[in-house]
Amino acid sequence: MKKPDYYELLEVQRDADADALKKSYRRLAMKYHPDKNPGNAAAEETFKQIATAYAVLSDPDSRSKYDHFGEDRGQAAVDPFSGMGGMGGVRLDPGHLRDVFGDTFEELFGTFFGRTNPHQGRDIKVRCEVTLELACAGGEALVSYQRPIRCKPCGGIGARAGTSPSACESCGGGGQLRVQMGFLSVVQTCPRCRGSGILIANPCSQCRGTGLSPEEVSRPVQVPAGIETGQTLVIKGEGELGRLSGRPGDLHVEFIVKEHTLFSRDGRDLTCALPISFPQAALGAQVEVPTLDGKARLKIPAGTRSGTVMRLKGKGVYDLRGMSRGDQLVTIQIDVPKTLTPRQRELLEEFERLNAGDSDGHAERKSFLERLRAFID
Ligand SMILES: [Zn+2]
Numbered sequence: 001m002k003k004p005d006y007y008e009l010l011e012v013q014r015d016a017d018a019d020a021l022k023k024s025y026r027r028l029a030m031k032y033h034p035d036k037n038p039g040n041a042a043a044e045e046t047f048k049q050i051a052t053a054y055a056v057l058s059d060p061d062s063r064s065k066y067d068h069f070g071e072d073r074g075q076a077a078v079d080p081f082s083g084m085g086g087m088g089g090v091r092l093d094p095g096h097l098r099d100v101f102g103d104t105f106e107e108l109f110g111t112f113f114g115r116t117n118p119h120q121g122r123d124i125k126v127r128c129e130v131t132l133e134l135a136c137a138g139g140e141a142l143v144s145y146q147r148p149i150r151c152k153p154c155g156g157i158g159a160r161a162g163t164s165p166s167a168c169e170s171c172g173g174g175g176q177l178r179v180q181m182g183f184l185s186v187v188q189t190c191p192r193c194r195g196s197g198i199l200i201a202n203p204c205s206q207c208r209g210t211g212l213s214p215e216e217v218s219r220p221v222q223v224p225a226g227i228e229t230g231q232t233l234v235i236k237g238e239g240e241l242g243r244l245s246g247r248p249g250d251l252h253v254e255f256i257v258k259e260h261t262l263f264s265r266d267g268r269d270l271t272c273a274l275p276i277s278f279p280q281a282a283l284g285a286q287v288e289v290p291t292l293d294g295k296a297r298l299k300i301p302a303g304t305r306s307g308t309v310m311r312l313k314g315k316g317v318y319d320l321r322g323m324s325r326g327d328q329l330v331t332i333q334i335d336v337p338k339t340l341t342p343r344q345r346e347l348l349e350e351f352e353r354l355n356a357g358d359s360d361g362h363a364e365r366k367s368f369l370e371r372l373r374a375f376i377d
């Protein structure tokens, strides 16, 4: 089935700016929000679709990918690991919605996205620098970060030893208050207990009532082959621990691919420059080229010009789904020697003398000389 066009979904023109997108999305999200359409599965589906469309189009990078490649690539930027097993699961990050709706976000959307137990641990974001080799082939990298764990003195409850927390009187311990706003019934976080449902009269001196204490952890993460800078892997349950019965948050690993001294990346292709000598270019040669898999042989045909791009098939980057691999593009650069021995100079001067009488082998020079003559005449 063909997926609907994201611009049509959001009812905007293809050149709509960030503001127009946000405005239109805000209006549609209000219209199709499940709380306003109870039991209406179609509205819920539309709501999810516009949320996805906005997630893709509000990010300049994924928007340009979507514009070029359509839904699959645009989506990949937001949800690059969908369909890859054993990665700990990935979901659409509703974080951007907070940006659109401000503080009302939690109240409006929290329950829809499967939050919001106030005891739930927060997500932890961590950056992971990887080499180009690792980003291309995939593998394992180590990340270190602070992950708050349960405070030992108070057992994670947050109350000083010998005292215990009491249920919040404002919300009756539920942590939430339901408020009628016009036709919209809105669930708000209880301002008194800030959603925890409990009040701590004597906070634990170690954690100041948070119930958490910081701990440095290191853990390996699986780097998917083909990962690009800015793409994020979400590992469920590896974020901040929840309090009391709350479930833990998630760990968001954002990858940064380091620059390489030899190779640059162009999507799934790798590019590199290869200097060769003038005789190699003129006579042809077998040369060695570095690739991510080690050295490869490359045949330079006789008469190769500087700037020629040669393609090593299948020596590029794996795509995220691991199905295929790009190429390595080698740009030939003719290396002109800066110094010459007397013998080299002698040979080159002789070459040039022979060359002067014969322009047949130099189509480019011949055509230039003809045009020059026509210009002077
Ligand atoms: Zn309360």
Ligand SMILES: [Zn+2]
Residues within 6 Å of the ligand: 151, 152, 153, 154, 155, 156, 157, 158, 159, 204, 205, 206, 207, 208, 209, 210, 211, 212
């Ligand atoms: Zn404590």
